[in-house]
Amino acid sequence: MRTSERIAAGVLVALALAVLLVPLVAQLDQQLVDLRAANQGPSLAHPFGTDEVGRDVLLRVVYGLRVSLLIGLVAALVSVTVGTVAGLTAGALGGAADRVIMRVVDGFNSVPHLLFGIFIVALFSPSATAVVASVGLTHWTTAARIVRSEVLTLRARPFVDAAISGGSSRLRVVRRHFLPHLLPHIALASVLMVPHAIWHETALSFLGLGLPPHLASLGNMINDGARSLLAGNWWASLFPGLFILLPTLAISVLVQHWRDRANPRRRSELQL
Amino acid sequence: MTRALARMAVWRLVFTVPLLFAVTLGMFALAKASPFDPVRQYLGDRAVVTSPEVVAQIRENWGLDRPVAEQYLTWLGNLVQGDLGDSRSMHRPVAEVIGERIGWTLLAVSCALVLMLLVSLAVGALAAWRRDSWLDRLISGTAYANEAAPVFWVALIVIWVFAVQLRWLPPGGLTDPAATTLEAGDVLRHMILPVAVLAFSQSSWLLLFVRESLIATLREDFVLGARARGLRERTVIVRHALRSALLPFITLLGARIPELVTGAILVESVFSWPGVASASVQAALAADFPLLAALTLLATLAVVLGNLLADSAYVIADPRVRVLGVS
Numbered sequence: 001m002r003t004s005e006r007i008a009a010g011v012l013v014a015l016a017l018a019v020l021l022v023p024l025v026a027q028l029d030q031q032l033v034d035l036r037a038a039n040q041g042p043s044l045a046h047p048f049g050t051d052e053v054g055r056d057v058l059l060r061v062v063y064g065l066r067v068s069l070l071i072g073l074v075a076a077l078v079s080v081t082v083g084t085v086a087g088l089t090a091g092a093l094g095g096a097a098d099r100v101i102m103r104v105v106d107g108f109n110s111v112p113h114l115l116f117g118i119f120i121v122a123l124f125s126p127s128a129t130a131v132v133a134s135v136g137l138t139h140w141t142t143a144a145r146i147v148r149s150e151v152l153t154l155r156a157r158p159f160v161d162a163a164i165s166g167g168s169s170r171l172r173v174v175r176r177h178f179l180p181h182l183l184p185h186i187a188l189a190s191v192l193m194v195p196h197a198i199w200h201e202t203a204l205s206f207l208g209l210g211l212p213p214h215l216a217s218l219g220n221m222i223n224d225g226a227r228s229l230l231a232g233n234w235w236a237s238l239f240p241g242l243f244i245l246l247p248t249l250a251i252s253v254l255v256q257h258w259r260d261r262a263n264p265r266r267r268s269e270l271q272l
Numbered sequence: 273m274t275r276a277l278a279r280m281a282v283w284r285l286v287f288t289v290p291l292l293f294a295v296t297l298g299m300f301a302l303a304k305a306s307p308f309d310p311v312r313q314y315l316g317d318r319a320v321v322t323s324p325e326v327v328a329q330i331r332e333n334w335g336l337d338r339p340v341a342e343q344y345l346t347w348l349g350n351l352v353q354g355d356l357g358d359s360r361s362m363h364r365p366v367a368e369v370i371g372e373r374i375g376w377t378l379l380a381v382s383c384a385l386v387l388m389l390l391v392s393l394a395v396g397a398l399a400a401w402r403r404d405s406w407l408d409r410l411i412s413g414t415a416y417a418n419e420a421a422p423v424f425w426v427a428l429i430v431i432w433v434f435a436v437q438l439r440w441l442p443p444g445g446l447t448d449p450a451a452t453t454l455e456a457g458d459v460l461r462h463m464i465l466p467v468a469v470l471a472f473s474q475s476s477w478l479l480l481f482v483r484e485s486l487i488a489t490l491r492e493d494f495v496l497g498a499r500a501r502g503l504r505e506r507t508v509i510v511r512h513a514l515r516s517a518l519l520p521f522i523t524l525l526g527a528r529i530p531e532l533v534t535g536a537i538l539v540e541s542v543f544s545w546p547g548v549a550s551a552s553v554q555a556a557l558a559a560d561f562p563l564l565a566a567l568t569l570l571a572t573l574a575v576v577l578g579n580l581l582a583d584s585a586y587v588i589a590d591p592r593v594r595v596l597g598v599s
Contacts, residue, residue, distance in 0.1 A: 106291075107291055107294050107295070109530070110291060110295075110530075110572050110575045110576055110579075111295060111530075111568060111571065111572050111575070112529075112530040112531075112533035112534055112537075112571050112572075112575065113530060113534065114533070114534040114537055114538075115533060115534070115537065115552060115567070115568055115571050116568070118537070118552060118553065118556045118564075119299065119302065119556070119564055119568055120302065121556065122555070122556035122557070122559050122564060123302055123303055123305075123306035123308055123559065123561070124306050124307065125307065125308070195420070199422055202422055203422060203424065203534075203538060206422075206424050206538075207537075207538075207541060207553050207556075207557075208553075208557060209553070209556055209557065222422075222424065222425055222428065225428070226428055226542070229428055229431060229432055229436065230431075230435075230436060230443060232436060234429075234432045234436075237425065237428045237429075238428075238429065240425075241421070241422060241425030241428070241429075244420075244421075244422055244425065245417065245420050245421045245422075245425075248420035248421075249416065249417060249420040252416065252419070252420060253416075
């Protein structure tokens with residue numbers, strides 16, 4: 001394990017622990033307003049300062065990360081599931097079904113994701129469900145492409161021929177021979193999708209199109225912080241953003257190392 | 273070559289038409305499935321006191337009492353004839369809103385693109401040339417962090433540093449609030465921060481791509497040959513290696529249009545830049561379907577054209593694609 005990998009893993013573990021354990025110790029009152037403590041800079045009592053209505057930014061960041069992570073996980077799960085089903089169908093059936101599904105994928109990809117997400121959320125009143133739907137609907141195409149191309153290479157392998165000539169049904173081939181080989185790719189796609197989904201949730205919430213404004217989510221907090229930024233309050237938007245940046249960066253470092261290890265040739269080529 | 277290019281372009285455009293139809297159909301279906309009632313939305317608070325007859329009259333005027341298929345065809349027919357409808361939130365024709373704003377978006381985005389190209393080429397080449405030095409680590413590290421950082425957050429930090437603390441540049445808008453006329457110098461000053469943030473947010477993938485591509489190219493025989501002939505290091509890098517390393521990047525650039533649109537939406541919103549991208553957010557906040565639909569179509573068209581341009585540029589730039597006809 002290299003140092004960067006260790007740091008990344010440590011960051012993820014620390015964030016996970018914070019998200020899981022802090023709610024056991026400190027409760028967050030979403031409605032709490034304490035104007036006497038408004039807009040205080042970082043101090044010992046409030047390490048991340050307080051926001052424009054006097055709420056502790058650190059506690060809200062932890063709760064916000066919780067909300068964003070949850071939405072990110074659900075949205076990633078939805079999009080990867082839809083994508084896997086679509087990609088498997090396209091790859092396993094081939095022919096017209098493949099062509100139709102891939103044209104639909106192209107169609108979805110030609111509308112910028114955020115704009116499409118904005119479109120969906122705008123028409124279905126901002127809520128967690130709308131955010132999950134908008135991320136799920138726009139991002140299944142990535143997983144579909146990956147799964148389809150893997151299925152296409154799998155189909156050419158001898159063990160699949162053997163299964164088919166042995167009389168296995170299409171469904172059995174998919175279940176017994178395709179899915180187990182696809183799992184690592186699906187897992188990687190899901191892991192990469194989580195930060196992306198979090199990004200989308202925060203972007204939508206930041207624009208005022210995501211979660212209800214009183215809810216502590218990272219996007220809502222940056223949006224709130226932006227209002228008091230011109231008055232010099234940098235902490236209310238800086239810290240929530242750091243908590244989007246940190247997990248995203250940690251995951252990408254880990255995935256990078258994992259890829260290097262899975263494909264040592266690429267790495268040795270770069271080091272030549 | 274021109275024939276192959278023309279054939280590809282025509283094919284692409286032929287495919288664009290059904291795609292745009294599919295997008296309009298999808299948007300319309302979503303709008304019909306949505307719980308929003310446009311009449312209620314339009315009336316706002318007055319909805320409570322407006323008599324049902326008047327509401328019915330508005331519904332009839334807007335054609336909302338017709339069958340859904342007929343509504344769609346009417347809307348589509350109007351779109352094809354160039355009538356984009358009226359923006360319900362801005363109370364003006366959609367075409368007028370877009371016409372007024374698109375110039376500002378194009379100005380900001382094209383400046384950002386030029387800046388991004390220049391900077392990431394130079395910095396990416398520098399990182400590749402000084403590979404594994406502290407400079408390279410700093411550059412690559414910043415690029416990776418930038419990839420993970422949300423652009424609206426970066427924009428806020430930039431505003432805090434340059435507008436709030438240093439007071440060098442205005443935090444947003446197109447002109448000074450007190451200004452009555454549009455002056456080039458004033459607009460330029462307001463443009464610097466949004467353009468720089470947009471360029472910076474889009475630059476990291478290109479920078480990392482240039483770096484990796486150049487590192488791979490620097491090992492090729494022709495680079496060794498150029499060095500062996502005693503050419504200056506700068507000539508070797510710029511004239512020989514960089515040129516060959518850049519080929520695939522032309523296609524990548526065209527394929528990045530969706531990200532560019534996303535970046536523009538967020539950056540324009542943060543800096544209150546009066547372009548079409550920020551208009552989409554305003555339209556969404558007001559559930560203004562005609563404007564939002566028109567802007568979505570516009571963005572889709574931009575993506576398709578971007579792909580087309582990228583592929584054409586590739587055909588022109590790389591003789592191998594031409595000869596093999598892989599278009």
